[in-house]
Amino acid sequence: MAETCVFDRILDHANRADPYPLYAELRETPVMRRKDGGYVVSTYREIVALLHDPRISSIRPEPPEGGSPPGDESLPGLPPAFIRRDPPEHDRLRRLAMRHFGPPHSPGRVEGMRRQVGETVTRLIDAFAGRDRVDVVDAFAYPLPVIVICRLLGVPTEDEPRFRAWSEALVETLDPRAGEAVERRRVAAGTELRAYLDELADARLRQPSDDLLSALVTDDAEGRMSREELLSTAALLLVAGHETTVNLIANGMLTLLRHPAELDRLRREPDRVDAVIEELLRYEPPVHMPPVRTALDDIEIAGTTIPKGARITLALAAADRDPGRFPDPDRFDPDREDKEHLGFGGGVHFCFGAPLARLETQLALSELARRLENPRLVADPPPYRQNAALRGPRHLHIEFDGVAPATTVGVAIADGS
Amino acid sequence: MRVVVDLTRCQGYGQCVFAAPDVFTMHGQEALLYDPDPSDEQRARVLRAKAACPVQAIHIDRFAARAAGRGPQVYPDAGDGFKRNGRIVIVGASLAGLRAAMVLRREGFAGSLTLIGDETHEPYDRPPLSKQVLAGQVPVEHTMLPRLAELDAEWLLGQRATGLDLTGKRVRLADGREIGFDRLLIATGVRARPWPNEAEAALDGVYVLRTIEDAIRLRARLAAGTGRVLVIGGGFAGSEVASVCRELDRPVTVAERGPVPLFGALGRVIGAIAGEMQREHGVDLRCDTTVTALEGDAEGRLRAARLSDGATLEVDMAVVALGAVRNVDWLEGAGLAAGVWGVGCDAGCRVFDINGVVTDDIFAAGDIARFPHPSYEYQFLALEHWGNAVAQAEIAAHNMVSDQTRRWAHLALPVFWSSQFGVNIKSVGVPTFADGVVITQGSVAERRFVAAYGYRGRITAAVTFDQAMWLEFYQRLIEQAAPFPPDFAMVGRPAVMEPVPAEVPPRVAVAQGATVVVTGHDPGERRAILVRRPE
Structure with missing residues (x-):
């Protein structure tokens, strides 16, 4: 074929700033076979069906013949975390992690972090004072999730910079096109992070605190995690929870700056932030494609049979612009009644950290909207990261006229109290 | 603020929590x-929960959400002015009636709308009554459904319909009034089947659970005492009551006529698992056992129960959970296909007359409707499920204001759920x-498992215990009449996947107490007549 396959063009960094017209082209073939034998699914109903199809495995497939290894979230020498496991092991590990993160055992943990996250947001925006230009990514969206995850896990404040460096090295390789040098950096960072977490786990075992790592390491629930599983889980929370949240916040600010009326409304009506976030998750989601899945059996879908063993890419971001599901899908409209987006995936692998990402983004966007005076984009489109699956701006330079003072009001309103 | 969660759709993502x-x-x-x-003061958080629900199952303050996708198409009037000037009467002001009323307005019906209900309350949601209300976590008055104000309807609550004049198109009320209609929706649902011995049923301490009043009485008594509770009947309602009793640390005996609890809904194999759950939670479960007598003391208080296994139990309370009786009494003599089996209607919710001929202006929806389902050999199903009431009411309402070229068919597969002993049981299809x-x-x-049911080589139902996220996969298999047993390579597949006989109760239950006889010779004079026989 003379023409490049549309999916290759989507992976091409030159098209990172606006892949949406290509997604429309992709959807013309809801289930598309690539020349390497993998399949890409891009329409809403078909993706929802596959997210709930037990014939799909999330275990990391072998790299294709002659291809580069696909992204790997796990740390060297550790078993894969639950994102790369299937039931029943997936369910066991996720349930054990959830015991200390959410319902049924710890329903209030994430809401309980609201004040702390709000203070971090305030502190980061306070640092904008006296400047008229910042990179929202480097100065805000990037540090926030690392700080929050460190607090959640119980990483001491003084170790945060090291944590951040490891995290950066690890997320780099989530890109389907990461090269060998990147892979070497990943292994080095992964080895250090593993040793660090291992030591921290020992310390928490000796002297537990009220953080997640202490809870995991002292858990005596039935079928509890081994130390290795625990380290994998902690690393997953860091890696999967980092870049995605960065992108959600950066994509969010970018989208609001492109829709000034919406930014203005958010400033006046902070409670609107929830509707804004749900629409963002549909319209400019941080995860365009979740980790590649594998067909365990022949799967007939939309008139195509995906053969047993085939790798399957679920183009969530294409599905969320499917006009067969969302009327006028290319319009950013927080008032949209139907919010059944796939921004966090679906089925048993539904994003574990979704509530925390929502909390951070609620506070981040409502405070940025409230405190920045007359913010505007320096470059549109901004430069993008290489990664097509976890898509977001590398930098988001904005200019503004001033920074409104911090109040606790913003946090209080977002708290609904 | 009023919240209702469509638990038929809920997959347990927990984002609202x-x-x-x-x-x-x-x-x-x-x-x-x-x-x-x-x-x-919870408003901001609840709105956030609604926005965050991955399946958009949370409804606040109103309950006729747009259908997914392109949204409802509001069709023009059929040309007869009915949508503007018509008169619609809905008899039955509970879930199905309310939902139908909301859909009628959504579809652009601007004529007069009257809802008649024999309960004095606004419509309320029943599923919580046997769960969070009975457990005391939520006050009973919190179960009101959203929201009537903007409906622009006349509410005749606390008014019992006593008759239907099909020719004159009038509903008769207990106080003698007559309400005229152009089109009628029958949504009178069911009531709890009482304990058959009236004197025993009147003993202080004998309860049923269907209405808000039932729940208030039962809750008060449950909270007040510590003695043994006897649950008569191990269906879903009985099992949920037993589960709450155990939560409250009440000793409880369940007497079930069948070989296992939930036998009537899920069959013997899966019911046996539910039975094990009951026993693990300390329920004194007695299967193949009936209650032969309830005994009171001199003051008329329940004191003991005699069981068919020879035991006499000292009990504080008895909860009669023997299923439901359809509220068809008011239709006696109306000339419709209404009897103990419910009200017969087509898949478009149009009610049959007593001869089995479809009527034009009489519709039925909810627990009372008995309709043919193509996926089940066109057998007539009457489903006492929350999700069916909601889905069928929507079909009925749409068809009431649509001409025949635009009618919808109620083809949704039955879905229901129950939470008991900390496990969420969901079902799609017809397990029996x-x-x-x-x-x-x-x-x-x-x-934590999925069970698939099959009939003559095709899959007909699936039941999940704490595995609701997989249910829609099986729903598609059922809709496509996929082969049974399914034999896919799939995640979580057990080492051995051998079908066993389902051992379900016979589907065709002979309706007791009523029979239809056919008379006449010429085609123009052949008629069906409902005759009652003593039980």
Whole structure:
């Protein structure tokens, strides 16, 4: 074929700033076979069906013949975390992690972090004072999730910079096109992070605190995690929870700056932030494609049979612009009644950290909207990261006229109290 | 504010619990309980929960959400002016009636709308009554459904319909009034089947559970005492009551006529697992056992129960959970196909007359409707499920204001759920329409599994215990009449996947107490007549 396959063009960094017209082209073939034998699914109903199809495995497939290894979230020498496991092991590990993160055992943990996250947001925006230009990514969206995850896990404040460096090295390789040098950096960072977490786990075992790592390491629930599983889980929370949240916040600010009326409304009506976030998750989601899945059996879908063993890419971001599901899908409209987006995936692998990402983004966007005076984009489109699956701006330079003072009001309103 | 969660859609993602942990709680791994009427200070959090629900199952303050996708198409009037000037009467002001009323308005019906209900309350949601209300987590008055104000309808509550004049198109009320209609929706539902011995049923301490009043009485008595509770009947309602009793640390005996609890709904194989759950939680479960007598003391208080296994139990309370009786009495003599089996109608909810001829202006929906389902050999099903009431009411309402070229058929597969003993049980399809059953995913020992049911080589139903996220996969298999047993390579597949006989109760239950006889010779004079026979 003379023409490049549309999916290759989507992976091409030159098209990172606006892949949406290509997604429309992709959807013309809801289930598309690539020349390497993998399949890409891009329409809403078909993706929802596959997210709930037990014939799909999330275990990391072998790299294709002659291809580069696909992204790997796990740390060297550790078993894969639950994102790369299937039931029943997936369910066991996720349930054990959830015991200390959410319902049924710890329903209030994430809401309980609201004040702390709000203070971090305030502190980061306070640092904008006296400047008229910042990179929202480097100065805000990037540090926030690392700080929050460190607090959640119980990483001491003084170790945060090291944590951040490891995290950066690890997320780099989530890109389907990461090269060998990147892979070497990943292994080095992964080895250090593993040793660090291992030591921290020992310390928490000796002297537990009220953080997640202490809870995991002292858990005596039935079928509890081994130390290795625990380290994998902690690393997953860091890696999967980092870049995605960065992108959600950066994509969010970018989208609001492109829709000034919406930014203005958010400033006046902070409670609107929830509707804004749900629409963002549909319209400019941080995860365009979740980790590649594998067909365990022949799967007939939309008139195509995906053969047993085939790798399957679920183009969530294409599905969320499917006009067969969302009327006028290319319009950013927080008032949209139907919010059944796939921004966090679906089925048993539904994003574990979704509530925390929502909390951070609620506070981040409502405070940025409230405190920045007359913010505007320096470059549109901004430069993008290489990664097509976890898509977001590398930098988001904005200019503004001033920074409104911090109040606790913003946090209080977002708290609904 | 009023909240209702469509638990038919809920898959247990728990996002609402994160957002509003004081309103939504997870009971076990995926059984969601919630306060349907949270205080206004929770408003921001509840709105956040609604926005965050991955399947958009949370409804606030109104309950006729747009259908997914392109939204409703509002068709023009059929040309007869009915949508503008018509008169619609809905008899039955509970879930199905309310939902139909909301859909009628959504579809652009601007004529007069009257709802007649024999209960004095606004419509309320019944599922919480046997769960969070009975357990005392939520006050009973919090179960009101959203929201009547903007409906622009006339509400005749506390008014019992006593008759229907088909020719004159009038509904008769107990106080003698007559309400005229152009089109009528019958949504009178069911009531609890009482204990058959009236004197015993009148003993202080004998309860049924269907209405708000039932729930108030039962809750008060449950909270007040510590003695043994006897649950008569191990169906879903009985099992949920037993589960709450154990939560409250009440000793409880369940007497079930069948070989296992939930036998009538799920058959022997899966019912046996539910039975094990009951025993693990300390329920004194007695299967193949009936209650032969309830005994009172001199003051008329329940004191003991005699069981068919020879035992006499000292009990404080008895909860009669023997299923339901359809509220068809008011239709006696009306000339419709209405009897103990319900009200017969077509898949478009149009009611049959007594001869089996479809009427034009009389519709039925909800627990009372008995309709043919193409997926089940066109057998007539009457489903006492929350989700069926909602879905069927929508079809009925649409068809009431649509001409025949635009009618919809009620083809939704039955879905229901129950939470008991910390496990969320969900079902799609008709589990009793089966000759085989097989565990396809998960582990029975862990009480987390999927069971598929099949009939003559095709899959007809699936039941999940704490595995609701897989249910829609099986729903598609059922809709496509996929082969049974399914034999896919899939995640969580047990080592052995061997179907066993389903052992379900016979589907065709002879309707007791009523028979139809056919008379006449010429085609123009052949008639069916309903005759009652003593039971």
